Amino acid sequence: MTETICVGIDVAKASLEIALSTQGIVMTFPNTPEGHDQLASILANYEIDLVVLEATGGYEMPVACVLQARGLAVAIVNPRQARDFAKAMGYLAKTDKIDAQMLAQLALVLSQQTDRDKIIRVLPSAQQQVLQAMITRRRQLVTLSVSERQRLGSCHPEIRESITLMISFIQEQLKVIKSALSNHIKAYYRPKLDLLSTVKGVGPATIATLIADVPELGQLTRREISALVGVAPFNRDSGFFRGKRTIFGGRAMVRRMLYMATLTAIRFNPVLCAFYKRLTEAGKPNKVAIVACMRKLLVILNAMIKTNKPWDESFHTV
Incomplete structure (x- = not known):
């Protein structure tokens, strides 16, 4: 009889530390194609609900792709968020084995969430x-x-x-x-290229970055895509205190490229130009207006991919 479990994998350049949510044992495998196959073969003996790894600059991608190809649900999480979870659970020390065990517990928590599909995305x-x-x-x-x-x-x-x-x-x-x-x-990616190229202000570098780093483009709602990239303002309120709405997190490289595209768009794209002008005339600070334009541009691009329709100025008027 198989047992439903979750798996945490701490990834290093040369090795993988594997922890199961139902066991205290941590197994070590080489971070090589042979090691990935060995790991997949062992995990095939269990009913795996979710595998969680930290993003480690690319070292995690080969093993994640192998496990996903074997039919396992794989989530790659932000290291800072994983560490925050570890502290909340009382994991103050930090070693590879402890990290693997912590990730297994994080996988167990995430697997029980009703919106778990948001964290499990198809790998590249x-x-x-x-x-x-x-x-x-x-x-x-x-x-x-x-x-x-x-x-x-x-x-x-x-x-x-x-x-x-x-x-x-x-x-x-x-x-x-x-x-x-x-x-x-x-x-x-010719269809996406043809669609995105119809937007004034969006050049080849921006299009390439969006296709490469935001594969979710066209699959999420306007709020979800804004939060994913990091251009959605978040509240900072407590009691009677009302803090400033700020943006943070998200995909920094995409946001940087979107910023450059927006600077061009507010000069040459009639819709973004009018939107920016309206915000500044209403007294919004320059940076606030630019971020709002970044968000609007991203939402428009997301809608274009979702509906498979090119830029139409009449659809995106202020």
């Missing part, structure tokens, strides 16, 4: 993982380019040529990655 496909890798590499190259240009302004004459050559090399690599990125999106 092979094509989407390639797209995410390209997006990450583009960001890295842009950061390197900015750093080298800053050094060029205050460098010793003897190393100016070296920095100039490095900048040229980075620019060439940027051209290569941008071309590969464009070809990949056209090959695998």
Whole structure:
């Protein structure tokens, strides 16, 4: 007879610590394809309700994909939220084994939630993982380019040529990655590309980021997509105190790209331009108005993907 249990996995570069919610034993597996297969084979002996891992900068993705491919429900949680849960449960010490046990208990709690489907999302496909890798590499190259240009302004004459050559090399690599990125999106995400390209202010970089980092676009409500990206204001009230509404959390890289797109949109997109003007004329601070425009732009893009309809100014008037 099988037993319904939840699993917590603490992921490191070289190893995986596995804890079951019904047992105090913690098992260790290598974080390799062979180790992933061994883990999946052992878990096949149980009726697994939910597997929870922390996001660890990519080390968790291979094992998560293997387990999901074997039919298991997998949730990747924010490390800060996991640690907050651990403190609330009295886990003050922190080791790999303790983290695995804590994640198993977190999985048990999450599995009992009525809205658990919100935390269990389909992991990236092979094509989407390639797209995410390209997006990450583009960001890295842009950061390197900015750093080298800053050094060029205050460098010793003897190393100016070296920095100039490095900048040229980075620019060439940027051209290569941008071309590969464009070809990949056209090959695998053409419908989304065609829809999002109809919006003034939304360029190739923004479209690529949205497709790669917000696969939920078009599947959530306006409130859910705003909270996911981190542009929804949250209350800070207690008793008679009414705090300022602020945004926090969400997907920082997406929010940064959305911010840049919004700065363009409030200049050249008639709908966003009018919306921004109305807010500022009503006395809203500049930053508040921009965030509101970011949220409106995101909601519009979400609706376009959901309805499979291109930009129509008459549908999005202020």
